Amino acid sequence: MTTMMVTRYMKIKLQFCQRLHTWNHLRKHYTTKSGDLVFVSLSNDIFMNLAFEDWLYENENLKTKSILLMWKNNPTVVIGRHQNPYLECDVWKIAKNNLSLARRKSGGGAVYHDEGNLNxxxxxxxxxxNRYRNLDLVVEALSSRWNIDLSINTREDILLDGFYKVSGTASKLGRNTTITISPLYLIPMSMVGVHSRATQSLKSRVKNLSDSIPGVTYDSLVDVIGHQFLKGKKNMDNFQFINPSEAQFPGLQKIYNELCDWEWIYGRTPNFSLTRHFAKNLEYYIEHQITINVNIEKGRISKIDIETNFNEIYLKIRPLIQEHLIGTRFWFNDLQMSLDTIKQESRHFGEIELHSWIVSCLSKILCV
Known part of the structure; x- marks a missing residue:
């Protein structure tokens, strides 16, 4: 072994030992307390809270403890792992208003989060x-402090007064670990002709707890639920307020970056298709008809089929449509740019009114 190779080996070994020392020190500080733990995140960033949840799920030894993580977010729409965001909320409106849209790693339906919402x-x-047992803990906690009528229905939602939904559930089951999420408390895009096998949310009549518990606060809910979780335990001090960071939890930033990535939020959308028919009287009052079918796979347009009663003219613009839309991300800015290019370049073929109408039909089916 050469001197250079030995030096490199010693350097790698030293780096490994330093990381191991840091790792052990951090885990000793945060996770070696005996008994169950309650973490309350001080972050209002949905992606950081979801990343911290996943970090605990992947790294904690849950053979020796259970963990309750409580958190709240800035205004955000959160969808389940297997959902289509375009069917659950107005994606373009969310983007234009600088709101967040996140995809959980667990299943379940879409929910709206804000700072009045406890997760x-x-x-x-x-x-x-046992999802029912987790929900029952929340019900017992709230009922022990406030005189309210809470129950759990067969769908494992928490109901207020036997009718209004105040919390649902979502779960992620691993080989050895589980997460059950209960958000204590959406307007979809107006897409027409959608065909999708994605899990869709069931609409429910909802109500805020504050409507029945005047003066209830996020802090009071955290307190009563957290202590109910630790009830009967010897270590009631295992109640920690924490601002998660990479320095405290090595590997957290990587999970955070993955959850923020467009490919995870939108690229993981189950395949779906759009189909619409359009008709319009154009030149010489002749009715022109067009049927458009668009397939979206992994968040990108994979196929476009167009049938018309004016095929000879359409065939001139068809190559432009295929070139500029196939492979395009199903995202407002990307779609708008492609349509603008098609409209501009199609002017060279004449029939400007007809080609503009075709682009207009594409814009409508793509909701741009």
């Missing part, structure tokens, strides 16, 4: 998985 993540060993 409870029960992170446990797989052998302890």
């Amino acid at each position: 409870c993540s029960f992170i446990k060993d797989r052998s302890l998985y």
